[in-house]
Amino acid sequence: MPRIVTVTLNPTVDLSSDTEVVRPVRKVRTRNERFDPGGGGINVARVIARLGGDVEAVYLAGGEIGALLDRLLADHGIARHRIAIAGQTRVGYIVHEQSTGLEYRFVPEGPHITAADCEACRAALASRQADYLVCSGSLPGGAPADTYVRIAEMAASKGAKFVLDSSGDGLRTTLETDAVYLVKPSLGELEQFVGRKLTPDQAAREASRIVERGMAELVAVTLGTDGAILAGRGVALRLPAIPVRVGSAVGAGDSFLAAMVWALSQGRAAAEAFRLGVAAGAAAAMTPGTELCRIEDVHALYERAFGG
Numbered sequence: 001m002p003r004i005v006t007v008t009l010n011p012t013v014d015l016s017s018d019t020e021v022v023r024p025v026r027k028v029r030t031r032n033e034r035f036d037p038g039g040g041g042i043n044v045a046r047v048i049a050r051l052g053g054d055v056e057a058v059y060l061a062g063g064e065i066g067a068l069l070d071r072l073l074a075d076h077g078i079a080r081h082r083i084a085i086a087g088q089t090r091v092g093y094i095v096h097e098q099s100t101g102l103e104y105r106f107v108p109e110g111p112h113i114t115a116a117d118c119e120a121c122r123a124a125l126a127s128r129q130a131d132y133l134v135c136s137g138s139l140p141g142g143a144p145a146d147t148y149v150r151i152a153e154m155a156a157s158k159g160a161k162f163v164l165d166s167s168g169d170g171l172r173t174t175l176e177t178d179a180v181y182l183v184k185p186s187l188g189e190l191e192q193f194v195g196r197k198l199t200p201d202q203a204a205r206e207a208s209r210i211v212e213r214g215m216a217e218l219v220a221v222t223l224g225t226d227g228a229i230l231a232g233r234g235v236a237l238r239l240p241a242i243p244v245r246v247g248s249a250v251g252a253g254d255s256f257l258a259a260m261v262w263a264l265s266q267g268r269a270a271a272e273a274f275r276l277g278v279a280a281g282a283a284a285a286m287t288p289g290t291e292l293c294r295i296e297d298v299h300a301l302y303e304r305a306f307g308g
Contacts, residue, residue, distance in 0.1 A: 002131040002265040004048055005160075007121065007151065008059040010110040010140035011039030013069050016094040016250070016289025022104060030095065036290040037072040038092060040136025040165055043251050043292060045078055047258030047280065050295050053265065056081060058124055060117055060140075063088035083120050087111020094250055094289055103248055112142035118150075126154055132181075132265055136165040136254065145169045152179035161264075164216075165257050167192060180216040182264070184257045187223050200226055204238060207231035218270055220260060220277065222253050228281070230274040237271055242282035242305045249285055255293040256281035275306050 014037075017030035037046070045057035057078050061069050062085040069089055073080045090110040096103050125133065133155040135148050148170050155162040161181035164174055167189040174180060175193075191198050194206050200223055207219040208231045221229040227240040259280030263273035279302035283293035 002054065003129060004045075004053055004055045004132045004134065004261060004265055005125065005128055005130040006041035006045040006048075006055065006057050006134045006136065007125065008039040008041035008057065008137055009113065009118070009121065009135075009143060009147070010090070010137055011037070011042050011059045011061055011069060012090050012092040012107075012110070013065050013072065014038035014092045014094065014250075014290040016096070016248070018096045018098055018288075020097070021099045022095060022097050022102075028095075032288070034289055034291070035068070035072060036292075037069050037076060037078070038251075038290055040254055041134060042073070042078075043254035044134055044136050044165075044258040044261070045080075046076055047255050047292055048262045049076070049078055050293075051259065051262045051298075053262045055079065056128070058121065058128075059083070060085050060113060060121060061089045062086055062111060065089040065091055081124055083117065083124060085111060085113055085117050087113065092290075094248070096248065096288065103250075105250070110140050113140050114142055115144050118143055118147045122147075122151055122154060125151060126158070129158075130155070130160045132163060132261055133160045134163040134165070134257070134261060136163075136257065138167050139170040145173055148174040149177055149179075152177055155179065163257070163261055165253070175210065175215040178214055182218040182220065182261070183210070183216045184220045184222065184253070184260075186253060187221060187226075190221055200229065200238070204229045204231065204236070208236060220256075220274060222256055222281065224249075228256070228274070228278050230270065232270050235270050237274060239275065239278050242278060242301050244282050244286045244301070246285045247288045248290070250290050251292040252281040252284040255284035259293075259298060276302055279305060
C-alpha cells in the first residue's frame with residue numbers, strides 16, 4: 001500500500017461548541033463541546049486514515065496542549081511522530097450560533113518556532129519512506145521562508161510526490177522550485193499569489209499557467225460554494241459544489257485534499273481523484289464543528305453527483 005506522510009508545523013487542538021446566541025460582555029453558555037486534533041496536515045491524515053490509507057502525521061508540538069494533542073491523535077488511531085518544541089501548542093475555538101447559523105472561528109497565532117525545530121522536522125521526514133509527502137498549513141512565526149522548499153527538495157530526492165497546501169511565502173517560494181506534484185490553493189490564496197482578485201474563469205487560467213510554467217504537475221483550486229478547479233497536463237476541469245445542508249465549513253479544504261491524495265495514491269486518474277475530493281469537501285461541510293468528513297457521506301455524495 002502506498003505510504004503517505006503529512007506535515008503540520010503549527011497544529012491546534014480544536015474546541016468546537018454550540019450556543020443559541022453570541023453576545024458581548026455577558027457569559028455565553030455553550031453545549032455540545034468536542035475536542036479534535038487539528039491543523040492542516042493532521043486533518044489530512046485523519047481523513048486518509050478513515051479512507052483506509054497508510055498514513056503517518058509528523059508535527060511540531062509543545063506544552064500541555066501538545067500533550068493533549070498527542071492523546072487526541074492516539075484516540076483517533078493516527079500513526080504519529082511528534083517533534084517537541086519549547087512553545088505551547090495553540091487552541092482553536094469554533095462557536096456555532098444556532099439562532100443565525102453563523103460560525104465564529106478564533107484562531108491563535110500559535111508558538112514561534114526556530115530554524116532548529118524545522119531542521120529536526122526535516123530530518124525526521126528524511127528518515128521515512130513515503131510515496132506522498134503532504135505539507136499543509138501556513139508557516140508559523142520563526143520558520144525560515146524556505147522551510148517547505150527544503151522539505152520539497154528532500155522529498156523529490158527520495159522519489160516522493162510532494163503535495164502543498166499553504167499560503168503567502170510558504171506557497172510562493174515553494175512553487176518557485178520544480179519539486180511540487182500537487183498544490184491546492186483556495187481562491188483567496190491564489191489571488192494572493194497572483195496579486196489581484198480573480199473570477200473563477202480567471203482562476204482557471206492562472207492555475208493552468210502554474211502548470212505551464214512547470215511549478216506544479218497538478219493544481220486544484222477550491223472555490224467554496226462555487227466548486228473547484230483542476231488543472232494539469234492534458235486535464236482541465238471545473239466542477240460545481242455539491243449542494244448539501246451545511247453544518248460547518250471547518251476542514252472542508254483539508255478533507256478535499258486528503259481524499260484527492262488518497263485516490264491518487266491508489267492509482268486513480270487525476271480527474272477521478274478530483275471528483276472524490278469535491279465529494280469529501282461537501283461531506284465535511286455537512287458535519288458539525290471540527291468533525292471532518294464521514295466516509296459514508298463521501299461515497300454517497302460521489303455516487304449522487306458523479307454516478308459511482
